Amino acid sequence: MNFKLILIFVLVLGTRVWGLTGEEIINKVDANMTYPSARFESKMVIYVNDQVREKRMVSYAEGRDKSFAEFTYPPRDKGVKYLKIEDNMWMYLPSVDKIIKIAGHMLRQSMMGSDFSYEDALESDKLLEKYDITLATQETIYIKFKKGTEEVTKGRPCYVLDLDARVKEVTYWKRRVWVDRETFVPVKEELFAKSGKKLKEMVMGNVEVFRPRRRGGETRYYPTYIAMRNLLRKDSLTEMIITEAEFDVRIPKDTFTQRNLRK
């Protein structure tokens, strides 16, 4: 009888003592997903109502707070630039030679016709500051897609985290994140409204290993494929595919300035 009790005690507490807490997992994710500096070449493929639209861009980022993106394709969007500094975002439109600050109601709108909103792109605060995180369960998941890449992740064991908003000014009141146990790359995320309605669904995959370019750098696992589905839009999906990534690169000093938008 005593032995059984001890066994149960060990089993129950064991997971607590030797496993990771939700916060620790998120911290590991953060550590892996943030970088001092990076340069990406990527393409965005938007599937809406039997139409496929491809856009390409080059982007630079420094830490979490600064990023700059320039669209290079299609011709109609060539030269459209975005600058993000902390919580601010600006857009430059070459056709009218104008810088427009993206704020207020516009933040929740679709970015370049994709399933991502400007807000999704802007999100720079650490999740820990806005959400209470609990480790819900662990499971092995398989992710399949109707369009684009057929199979992103092949049955990866994951931590499943539940994030509940602690502050009011969030778009998504609840998030559920699946984090790969081995690489600490988030592989799937579901975003919910206050009512409990699922708003968006995102998966990440094709994780590539980036060896450090400089001595003392870290080995990084970074997903090169992100698929976002805005469930409020009927039959729509956006894929972000990173075609080239470089971490810890040197970025010219005036990259993250409004002046650079007009260049």
Add this chain to the structure above:
Amino acid sequence: MFKIALRNIFRNWRRSILSGLSIAVAVMIAIYMWSLIEGVMDNLFDNTIRMTSGHVRVLNTAYVEREKMLPLEANIQNYKPVERIAAANPDVTLTAGRIKFGVLLDYKGNNKPVFGNGIIPELESRISRLNEKIVEGRMIEPGKEEINIGAMLANDLGLKVGDTLTIVTQTAYGSIGAMNLKIAGVFSFGVVSFDKTTFFMPLDKAQQLLDMGDAVTEIFVFIKDPDRAPEVAREININLDRVYGGQYTTRTWHDVGFFWAYMRLAKGTYAAIYFLILFLASFTILNTMFMAVLERTKEIGMMKSLGMKDRQVMGVIILEALLIGAIASFVGAIWGSGVAYYLAVEGIDFSATFEHMGDFKFPVSSIYRAIFSFGIIFFGFCMGILFSIMAAIPPALRAAKMEPTEALREL
């Protein structure tokens, strides 16, 4: 019997006049309120139809499903042949291609989400009558990068005729489209939703902005008799299907769901108010007749013992009420139609109301006219009589139930 009733009215003429007066006033209020509200609603209805739907609209079938999102890609490519099919219908008086789209309007760092309408300026005078609604500047011209914006929108953003603003939008292919447009003129429809959140630009420039080639998102169709919209829509639909096989469809103004429902609800509510006014006024009749019955208890007892039947007693009372009601309603109807006629000819100028709304600078053409309809006046007159009679029934019943012996004893 008629003589008795007539004589009874004049026995206490002050009371009769008083109760008659309340009915007359109630009938007058009901008639002129009804005429005015009907007029305002018709105006709103007409404006809304002219701005948002036409009598019948031709749309891409896929557009209908997602209309709230204004899906530009679900458009009518090469729309002229499609338009010709609709125009061929003998009931049709006018057709015009349009594009409705959402944009972000940016002026000096202030921006606002608004709705744009790509229109053919030459035709617009027969559609939304935009030319008559311009309060400053002039109407846009085809082929020019110009814009007509609502007065309240102009006020909100601090815009003047001659200013240049930027509109940013998503094109039919999901790219970003932007254009600088010069404000040619400012309009006021007197309807907040239009004057605050809409603008007009030439259709050709809208097509360019939105990467739409020669496509439109909708074709407005106007017909001789708006009530025939469902039949005409069906006929056009059959002819479209013959060529395009279900690619395009039609919608009537009835299908602008919320609007139709709102109109019905509003009319129902107002009808209830007219009834309530008459109902309250009829209480004075009720009161008068009760007083009369009580006063004449002895007299009624006498008449009854002389062989007058219950029915006849009731008849006398009701007839009295009917006479008061008829005269009063007639007077009320004359007053009411007088006011309604004045309001129909002169209208009520609400612009004075707007002037006191903060720093609202633009003159607003917001004169609402009542409609002058004999139907409404006659109905008001009849309702006045009906309510008078109904109010006389309870006292009449009471009089009829009196026992002659008992009644005589009461002195």
